[in-house]
Amino acid sequence: MVPACLRSVLYVPGSNPRALGKIPTLSADAFILDLEDAVAPEAKVAARARVRDALEAGLGRGRTIAVRTNGLTSPWGPDDLEALMGRPDLAAIVLPKCEQPRDIRQVRAALGAQVGVWCMIETPLGVLRADTLAAEAGVDALVMGTSDLSRDLRVAPHPERLPLLHALSTVVLAARAHGRLALDGVCLELDAPEVFEAEARQGRALGFDGKTLIHPGTIAATHAVFSPDAAEVDEARRVVAAFGQARARGEGVCVYEGRLVEQLHVDAARALLAQAAFIAGRAG
Numbered sequence: 001m002v003p004a005c006l007r008s009v010l011y012v013p014g015s016n017p018r019a020l021g022k023i024p025t026l027s028a029d030a031f032i033l034d035l036e037d038a039v040a041p042e043a044k045v046a047a048r049a050r051v052r053d054a055l056e057a058g059l060g061r062g063r064t065i066a067v068r069t070n071g072l073t074s075p076w077g078p079d080d081l082e083a084l085m086g087r088p089d090l091a092a093i094v095l096p097k098c099e100q101p102r103d104i105r106q107v108r109a110a111l112g113a114q115v116g117v118w119c120m121i122e123t124p125l126g127v128l129r130a131d132t133l134a135a136e137a138g139v140d141a142l143v144m145g146t147s148d149l150s151r152d153l154r155v156a157p158h159p160e161r162l163p164l165l166h167a168l169s170t171v172v173l174a175a176r177a178h179g180r181l182a183l184d185g186v187c188l189e190l191d192a193p194e195v196f197e198a199e200a201r202q203g204r205a206l207g208f209d210g211k212t213l214i215h216p217g218t219i220a221a222t223h224a225v226f227s228p229d230a231a232e233v234d235e236a237r238r239v240v241a242a243f244g245q246a247r248a249r250g251e252g253v254c255v256y257e258g259r260l261v262e263q264l265h266v267d268a269a270r271a272l273l274a275q276a277a278f279i280a281g282r283a284g
Contacts, residue, residue, distance in 0.1 A: 003064060005278045006030050006141070007210040007226035008219050009183055011068075013038035014047035020054050023063065028219050029210065029282070030064035035080055036071070036096050044076045052083045060089025066118055068094035072103050081110045092116035092140055097148065099125045104136045116140035118183075122148040127167045130174035142175045143212060144168060146185030157188075159195070161202065172207040184208040190215050200225040228276045236269035236276075 010028040012019045014035045023031055033054070039047045051067060059065060067090065069080035084090060093107050098119035107117050119133045120126070122145020126133070134142055146164055150156075155163035168184070175182035184203035189195040196218055200211055203225075210226050213219065228236070239256055243266045246254030254261050 003029065003278070003282075005209070005275050005282075006064070006181055006183065007279075008213055008222040009066075009143075009210060010213045010216060010219065011038060011186070014051040014067075015039045015043045017050060020050065020059070022216070023059060026216050026219065027223070028213070028216070030066060030091070032094050032212070033065065033067045035076070036068050044070065045079075048076070048080055048083050052087075055084075055087045055090060058089070060087070060091070064091045065089060066092040066094050066116075068096060068120070071096055072106060081107065084115075085111060088114070090115055092118045094118045094120060094143060096120045096145070097123050097126065098133055099123060099129055101132060101136050104133065104139060108138045113138060118143050120145045121167075121171050122146070122185075123152055124149070127170055130171050131177060134174040134178040134180050139178070139180055141181035141183055142171050143183045144171055144185035144208075147188065149185075159198075161199070165206075168203075168206050168208075176207065181209045182207065184211040186212050186214045187218070188214070190217070193221065197221055197225065223279075227279050228272050232272060233276045236272045239269040240266055240273070 006029045008028045009030040009032060010026065011032045011034050012023060014020070014033050015038070020033070033051045035044060035047055035051060055065070067084060069084070070076040072078065072081070072095075081093070084093065093111065093115060095103055095107065095117060098104070098121065104117050104119065107115070117138050118141040119139055120143045121130055121133070127149070130142060133139065146161070149164065149167060153163060161168070172182045187196045187199045200222055203211055211222050213222060239261055242254050242256040243261050
C-alpha cells in the first residue's frame with residue numbers, strides 16, 4: 001500500500017549492504033531499492049539476491065519499499081520480476097524509462113494487483129505518453145528521471161531547470177488528471193544545500209507531491225519544503241471555519257481577509273489539513 005503523502009523517496013543501491021542496513025534508521029517517507037542505474041552490470045545478479053533477501057527478512061514491514069528493476073527488455077529485467085514475486089511487503093515496482101502501457105501490464109500480470117507500479121518518465125517519448133501511462137490500472141505514481149531526460153533532450157544543467165519545465169509540468173498534469181502521485185527527479189548538487197532547496201521549492205511550486213533523493217542528508221530539507229508549515233495549517237483551519245459559518249447562514253461563498261472563498265478553496269484547505277494530519281501521525 002502506497003501512502004497518500006510521499007514527500008521524500010530515497011534511492012538505495014541494491015548492491016550496497018551498508019546502505020540497505022541504514023534504511024530502518026532513516027526518516028524518508030519511502031525507499032527505492034535500485035537494481036538499475038546504481039548497480040554495475042557485473043553486480044546485478046548479486047544485488048537482486050541481496051534485495052530479495054532483505055525483503056524476505058522484513059525490510060518492508062512498516063515502511064514503504066519500492067524496487068526499481070532493470071528494463072523489462074534488458075538481460076536482467078525478467079529475472080528481477082521473478083525474484084520479487086510473492087513479496088507481501090513490496091509496495092511498488094519502479095519501471096525505468098517507461099514508455100509502453102504493455103510494460104505496466106506485464107508487471108501486474110507477474111506480481112499481482114497488490115503491487116503498484118511507479119512509472120519513471122525519463123525519455124522524450126515517456127513525457128509525450130505520460131497521460132496514457134498514468135491512465136493505466138495499477139499505476140500509483142509518475143516519477144521524473146530528469147538526468148536521463150536532460151541527456152536525451154541534449155540540454156545542459158540550468159539553475160532554474162528551464163529546459164525541463166515543459167516536461168515537469170506535463171508529468172504533473174498527467175498525474176493529477178488520473179489521481180496519481182507526482183515525484184520530482186533527483187538533485188545532483190550534494191554539496192550545495194541552497195541549490196537543493198531551491199530545486200525542491202520549485203518542484204513543490206510546480207505541483208509535485210515530493211522529491212526523489214540520492215543522499216539521506218537531504219531528507220530533512222525535503223520534508224521542510226514539502227510539508228505544510230504551521231502558518232499554512234492555521235490559515236487552512238481559518239478558511240474552513242469561515243466558510244462553515246457562511247454555509248450556516250445559507251451562503252455559498254464568503255469573504256475571508258478580503259479574499260473570496262468558494263468550495264474549491266475549502267477543498268484545498270481540507271486537503272492540506274489532511275496532509276498535515278498524516279505527517280503528524282507518521283511522526284508520532
